[in-house]
Amino acid sequence: MARPSGQRGSGRARTDSGGQRRRAPSRPAEKELIPVLAEVARDVDRAVQKPPTRPVVRTKFQVVALLVREERARVMADTEMGGARRTEQLKRLDGVATMLAKTAARDTSLLALLADDARVTDAARAFKATVMRAGGMEPPDEPEPTPPPAPTPTANNQVVPRSVISRQLANPFLAPDFEAAAERSAARARRLAGWELLEPLFRSFEYAATGQPACMALPEPRPVPLPAGRELMPHQAQVVAATSRGHRTFLLADEPGLGKTAQALLAAQAADAYPLLVVVPNVVKTNWAHEVSLWTPFRRATVVHGDGEQVDAFADVVIVNYEILDRHVGWLGDFGFRGMVVDEAHFIKNKSSQRSQHVLNLSERIRTRTARPLLMALTGTPLINDIEDFRAIWQFLGWIDDAKPLGKLMTALEETGLTPADPGFYAAARASVIDMGIVRRRKADVVADIPARRVADLPVELDGAVGRSIRAAEEALTNRLVQRYRAAIENRGDGAIVGGMIDHDLVRRVAAGELKDSSSKASGENVFTMVRRIGQAKAGLAADYAAQLARNVGKVVFFAKHVDVMDQAEQTFADRGIRYASIRGEQTTKAREKAITAFTEDPEVEIVVCSLLAAGVGLNLQVASNLVLAELSWTDAEQTQAIDRIHRIGQSEPVTAWRIIAAQTIDAKIAELIDSKSALAARALDGADDEDASSSTDVQLETLVSLLTDALTTDTVI
Known part of the structure; x- marks a missing residue:
């Protein structure tokens, strides 16, 4: 009988060609797994004793923990193994587990890798296979991933923030929008009834490609009221002008660096699409809130973190990241949004994924309650690559459903007078989809609009224990500066400064003293270790x-x-x-x-x-x-x-x-x-x-001066 995958060779006697029984020699690859695990665990422990813990070390730690867990289960389930042998194997596995526990005590961040839902990377799977082979085991074939079930609005992990409940109590009724129902029933297939249209629509971007970026006709830019110091480039102003003229759905596929965020926020202002829901990757969540304050300063933004305890439900712009959407999809769908922006929209290309299902669910609920909401999908991915990846994006925008084109797109296809069997259908179909709101500009296309070189800041939020630790260390550094300043005031002999005024010369001397101590590698948190830790966290x-x-x-x-x-x-x-x-x-x-x-x-x-x-x-x-x-x-x-x-x-x-x-x-x-x-x-x-040569020192000194001055300015210090 064939040996099950993952089971070691037994090393039993075999019969040679002369009929004599002999002991089968063990192959080098058939050494036992547990010693291999112990060896890797010792390597990990030695590496963790010399921080910081590198990603490859974290991968090894996780793999050893996974294999200890799996081997324990295998030993317990092996009915052919004797009791004494089982006890011995379990004792040896406990030894490896104890070693891992001591290692995790040195670096507690490793504990997260032991959670049942911890992500197992491709690198970890590859290393796991290597370790198994080194221990004489054949890794089992990786099963094909099964798509997760579609999320239900009654998921157990969903939350409703307190601020949202307060808003609902303050405004319990959302005004009905009768135009929404009328628009949904406006277009029905007549001539094209019975034709398969979605596949020809996708293929039209291959068969009727012109070699130029797919971009709808945009109006000439018009002056846009902007905050002081802000300037809109002509290509950006075109999208805002199109929104002002009544266009409400956009697949904005400009290359990165062409200001898609500003275009989306100013389009929302032009359409009065508030409250506005913005769904983004976690890495740009904070940046979106920052951009709201820059481009539409009279509109308030709130960022959803975790379970949303700090959400301001009365804000104009609600920003949430894909990773926590499952917890908030319930109340977001009932919130009454008049617009929705999905950043890095290629994240939803897999329609079977949970995040794609949540985004489509929210879009449908917004379109059901609001006539002509502003819907914008932002992505820099070129449209010519794998056009079917945009099926979910077109559905988010309301251009299609699972089976057919909808609304204005169906009307446009009917008006061509063509069917998919006609030679000119693909070109006409491609143009019809583009006119729905595809906007694609490359840097080379608008080179006259943008500076030859620019620095764009991307603020990111340091969440979790790492972020809290860094903020606590910065507070400790600031408190030390304040204490030095106060001690200098008390020891100066001329008493406190009249009226609580800040002695800026003294502030600079205190900062210079701190910088000198930091440069001499004095123990404790200082400006250099702070910046170092922030770099690691980012x-x-x-x-x-x-x-x-x-x-x-x-x-x-x-x-x-x-x-x-x-x-x-x-x-x-x-x-x-x-x-x-x-x-x-x-x-x-x-x-x-x-x-x-x-x-x-x-x-x-x-x-x-x-x-x-x-x-x-x-x-x-x-x-x-x-x-x-x-x-x-x-x-x-x-x-x-x-x-x-x-x-x-x-x-x-x-x-x-x-x-x-x-x-x-x-x-x-x-x-x-x-x-x-x-x-x-x-x-x-x-x-x-x-x-x-003094410029770097100047920045270091001014950083400490700024920290101390800001602290002394607060009421809690003076």
Whole structure:
């Protein structure tokens, strides 16, 4: 009988060709699994004793824990195993488990990998197979993933925030919109009844492609009232003008860097589509709230975190990320939204996924209650790739349902006078879909509208224990500065400052003293360790955004200052199947040249991960026009030198540097100071090396001055 997959060889006696019984020799691959697990566990423990814990070490920890759990279950279920043997095996497994527990005590963040719902990455599955083979076991075939069941509105994990209940009590009735029902029944197939239309619609983007981006006819831009200091580029103003004329559904597929967020927010203002629901990836959730304050400052935004305890249900714009949508889909569907924006809309391309089902459910409920709501799907993914991926997006926009075109799209197809059997149908069908609201502009198309080089800040929220720890450390640093200031006031001899005024000279002296202590590596939290920890916390979010960019626009340059941030980013890319090259300080010249060649010449290598110090000068990477700065430098010159790796002679497109900023932390202050002192690094442009050496110290000092001044300004201090 065939041995079950995953079961070790028994090593029983066999009969040779001469009829003599002999003992079958054990193959090297058939060593026992438990010693292999113990060996890997010891390696993990040694690595964790030298923090930080690298992603590859975390992967090994998780795999050993999974295999200990599975092996224990196998031993308990093995009816052929003797009692003594079973006891021995379980005791040895307990030894490995105890070792893992001690390791987790050194780094408690590893405990999250033991949860039943912890994500098992592709890298972890591959390493698990390697360990099993090393232990003499054949890994079982991975089962095909089964699509999750469609979510129901009565899911047990759904919540209703208290603020939402308060809003419902304050306004218990939503005014009915009779136009909604009338519009849903407006278009019915007549001539095309009985024809299969969805498949020809999708195929029309292949058979009738013109070689140009799919883009509806847009009106000339008109002046748009904007807050002071804001400026709308002509291509952005066109979408706002189309909304002002009454267009209400958009698949906005502009390339990243062309301002899709601003277009969506100003379109919502033009359509008076409030309250507005915005569904986004977690990495850009905070940035959307920031953009609301910049472009529509008279509209209030609220961001949904966790179970929504802090939600302001009376806000105009509600921002929620895909990952927690399942908890909030119930009350969001009853909220009375008049508009909905879905950012990175390719996230919903798999209609069987939960997040896709939730988004479609919300869109349907909004369209049922509101006539002509504003619906916008934002994605930089080119429309010519796998057009059927846009089935869910078209359904979100109300252009189609599961079986047929709807509303205005069906009317437009009827008016062509053609059927899918007619030669001209595909071109007419493609044009009809585009006119529904597809907008696609490339940087090259609107190069006159945008600056040749710009830095775009992307605020991110540091959630969970890591975020709380960093904010607590920043508070401790601020309190230490305040105590130093107060002690200096008390010991000065001339008494407290009259009227509680701040002595700014003393503030600078206190900050300078703190900076001197920090530079001498005094124990405790200081400005350098703070920035270091923030960089580590941002690494995963920065890598997430770089992966999104790579999917949307192709090649991306990723800059970081520290090796562990680069390690974490590379692990993220590997987990997602994204090929990358790496440029580091310890590389040989040959390895460095090989990495550069791979990125610049191999179309499959989408990202190059660069050390800010090692790769900030002397490289030509203008094959990319997008760059991610995962960590902040202390000078504008280092930032500029990094950007100049792609903003060089030979660059044919405008360059965008996406700077990842940890919101509500010292990171934001540093970014502001770097920008305000950019003139200090002007001489460092184009590779000059005579930068003012004091500029980095100035930013460090001003950061501490800002922290102390802000603290002294609050009522709780003075």
